[in-house]
Amino acid sequence: MDKLRRVLSGREENEELGLTAQVLDSSTLSYSTRVKCFVICFAAGILCSIFGTALLFLPNGMKLFAVFYTLGNVAALASTCFLMGPLKQLKRMFEPTRLIATIVMLLCLILTLCAVFWWHKKGLAIIFCILQFLAMTWYSISYIPFARDAVIKCFTTCLS
Numbered sequence: 249m250d251k252l253r254r255v256l257s258g259r260e261e262n263e264e265l266g267l268t269a270q271v272l273d274s275s276t277l278s279y280s281t282r283v284k285c286f287v288i289c290f291a292a293g294i295l296c297s298i299f300g301t302a303l304l305f306l307p308n309g310m311k312l313f314a315v316f317y318t319l320g321n322v323a324a325l326a327s328t329c330f331l332m333g334p335l336k337q338l339k340r341m342f343e344p345t346r347l348i349a350t351i352v353m354l355l356c357l358i359l360t361l362c363a364v365f366w367w368h369k370k371g372l373a374i375i376f377c378i379l380q381f382l383a384m385t386w387y388s389i390s391y392i393p394f395a396r397d398a399v400i401k402c403f404t405t406c407l408s
Contacts, residue, residue, distance in 0.1 A: 277330070285330040293323030314364040314373050318357050321380055325353075346390045353383035 277285065300316025303309040329337045341350045356379045363373040389395040 282330045286327045289327035290324050293320045296320030296323055310370045311364050314360050317377055318360050321384055349383055349387040353387050356380040356383055
């Protein structure tokens, strides 16, 4: 359990901390608080996405759907900042293995809102929401070792 705490807090390489690092470390959230905040933020993101989907069926619900669905995905993405910290999260987001998924995901978040508010294209907004989901899924499984390879192999087997 201590190894997991060190990895999530970014101290997997350095076992001994300097004075500055100790001061900064003492002012951060505890491990249990980080996990609680992660769960709360992630759950809020999921609830926001579900709420947005329910609003889709209201008379002017397409705009609300796009906003709540996008906010839900942003909250779910931001929840991981509690586990590893915002700077480490940003560094990991733009690693070469996740770069394309990150760019597509962020682009789809922006394009969903553009499709609803500026272009007024409901069908395009739905397509961008689907692409948001797929990009977020591909991004998320990049953190699981060999998960992308397994998904690719599964799809190639099913399509062959």
